[in-house]
Amino acid sequence: MSTLLLLHSITRYLVLIALLGVIIQSLVGMMQSKPYGNLENKSGLYLLIFTHTQFLLGLILFFTSPIVIFSAASMKDKVARYWLTEHSSMMLIAVVLITVARMTAKKLSTDTAKHKRLFIFNSIALLIIIMAISMSGRGFFGLPA
Numbered sequence: 001m002s003t004l005l006l007l008h009s010i011t012r013y014l015v016l017i018a019l020l021g022v023i024i025q026s027l028v029g030m031m032q033s034k035p036y037g038n039l040e041n042k043s044g045l046y047l048l049i050f051t052h053t054q055f056l057l058g059l060i061l062f063f064t065s066p067i068v069i070f071s072a073a074s075m076k077d078k079v080a081r082y083w084l085t086e087h088s089s090m091m092l093i094a095v096v097l098i099t100v101a102r103m104t105a106k107k108l109s110t111d112t113a114k115h116k117r118l119f120i121f122n123s124i125a126l127l128i129i130i131m132a133i134s135m136s137g138r139g140f141f142g143l144p145a
């Protein structure tokens with residue numbers, strides 16, 4: 001259980017770094033009309049791998065962690081409600097945005113449109129992740145004690 005939490009905690013940094021990288025890459029690509037090439041495709045793929053790994057780890061934690069309490073009483077407690085509903089739902093939205101960004105950008109006809117799609121969807125996902133981690137009360141940086 002603690003190994004899983006440690007992995008989930010570390011993978012957060014991989015997701016954040018890859019996400020920031022793709023956002024900067026797509027912003028530069030959009031502003032300088034750069035082609036969407038192999039480098040962009042590879043960094044997007046890494047982002048997807050880290051994000052989906054994080055999602056799977058989170059899913060296992062959701063059903064095994066002692067702080068996720070499946071009870072109506074959890075809704076009245078701020079911390080219990082956060083881990084039961086807010087963390088998972090906000091992160092799920094972010095995962096969906098990151099996934100849909102890549103899937104739909106590939107089908108767009110111009111490279112500028114691809115960069116724009118990736119920039120908008122991934123920026124919203126980043127904001128949601130930052131908000132969710134800030135709401136956790138565990139501090140933005142660090143590892144589990």
Ligand code: HEM
Pocket residue numbers: 005008009012015051054055057058059061062065066067068083087088091092094095129133136138142143144
């Ligand atoms: C991009 C996606 C995600 C990110 C960036 C993320 C990030 C985090 C962070 C930073 C923590 C605190 C770790 C620590 O204390 O050091 C955490 C804990 C947790 N996450 Fe996520 N998470 C994500 C997705 C999910 C999803 C989708 C679920 C559930 C379906 C989930 C379930 C949990 C649970 C249950 C814990 C608390 C475990 C415990 O302390 O016992 N996470 N997550």
